[in-house]
Amino acid sequence: MTEKIKIFLDTDLLEKYLLGATSTEESLQVERYIAMYPEVRETYNELQENLEAFAKLHALKVPVGLKDTILHKIRQQKRGTSKFLKYAIAASFAALIFAGSSYFFYNQNKNLQEENTLVTNKIKDLELDMQVQLEDIRNQYIVLNNPNTKKYSVRGNKKAEELKAVAYVNPVKKLSYINVSNLPQLPEDKCFQMWAEVNGEMVNLGIIKDIDDKDKLWAMPYADNAIGYITIEQQGGNATPTVQNIVANINY
Numbered sequence: 001m002t003e004k005i006k007i008f009l010d011t012d013l014l015e016k017y018l019l020g021a022t023s024t025e026e027s028l029q030v031e032r033y034i035a036m037y038p039e040v041r042e043t044y045n046e047l048q049e050n051l052e053a054f055a056k057l058h059a060l061k062v063p064v065g066l067k068d069t070i071l072h073k074i075r076q077q078k079r080g081t082s083k084f085l086k087y088a089i090a091a092s093f094a095a096l097i098f099a100g101s102s103y104f105f106y107n108q109n110k111n112l113q114e115e116n117t118l119v120t121n122k123i124k125d126l127e128l129d130m131q132v133q134l135e136d137i138r139n140q141y142i143v144l145n146n147p148n149t150k151k152y153s154v155r156g157n158k159k160a161e162e163l164k165a166v167a168y169v170n171p172v173k174k175l176s177y178i179n180v181s182n183l184p185q186l187p188e189d190k191c192f193q194m195w196a197e198v199n200g201e202m203v204n205l206g207i208i209k210d211i212d213d214k215d216k217l218w219a220m221p222y223a224d225n226a227i228g229y230i231t232i233e234q235q236g237g238n239a240t241p242t243v244q245n246i247v248a249n250i251n252y
Contacts, residue, residue: 002021005039005040008033008040008060013029014044015048017030018044018047018112028038033117033124035119040217041120048113053123058116107153113207139219140177145168145240146170146172148172149170150167150168150169150252152166152167152169152251152252153165153166155248156184156248157248159232159245159247160184160248162184163180163183163184164181165178165182165230165250166179167178169222175222176226177216177218178194178207178250179218179229180214180230183208186232189235191209191237192232193205194207194208194229195228195229195230195234196221197227197228203221205218205219205220205228207233207237225250227249228251229246229248231247232245233245
């Protein structure tokens with residue numbers, strides 16, 4: 001645990017945050033630490049659980065008629081009536097306030113728990129997206145720099161003579177990518193779509209949206225004797241390739 005996290009945990013900011021007693025600036029700091037540091041998040045979850053257990057233990061409803069019972073007993077007392085009455089009423093209201101505050105903290109804790117779950121899920125999604133992106137970048141680096149990678153030039157047919165692309169295939173690492181360096185202009189209601197035929201199954205690789213992005217590498221599923229296609233489809237893409245609109249074959 002770093003000194004920075006230890007100093008933060010030694011403060012009472014987490015407890016104040018759970019009770020809704022932090023300022024806007026303090027709340028932002030607490031939420032940032034919870035999102036960034038697992039040690040802080042674990043301590044926060046433990047405090048939540050302890051608060052919920054406390055709230056459940058003490059969140060008791062005031063029995064019906066408790067106040068009337070107390071007042072009835074007071075009337076039966078012959079001595080110290082006035083003084084005892086004040087104490088009894090105070091105790092009754094104290095019980096009501098305590099029960100109400102316990103219920104308030106219980107609800108507050110449930111809301112915080114739901115918010116914490118939402119934040120945790122967002123963090124997990126971001127971590128998963130980051131892992132996928134890092135894995136893709138690592139694979140691109142391997143394909144472009146590994147001596148076992150083979151390059152295949154791809155040219156368009158008569159329907160798209162300006163089309164140029166290069167396929168990169170590494171049979172050792174079993175990775176395949178394609179870089180589309182040039183595409184002809186299409187009408188607004190048309191688009192280019194990429195496909196790969198792997199083990200007899202056609203896989204949709206997506207629409208080529210930005211024809212100006214000449215450095216983009218498109219990942220292709222690897223398989224022995226796989227074939228890639230580029231087709232012209234209606235804007236928005238198609239679920240299956242339009243065979244008569246194939247403009248390029250990619251044999252890899």
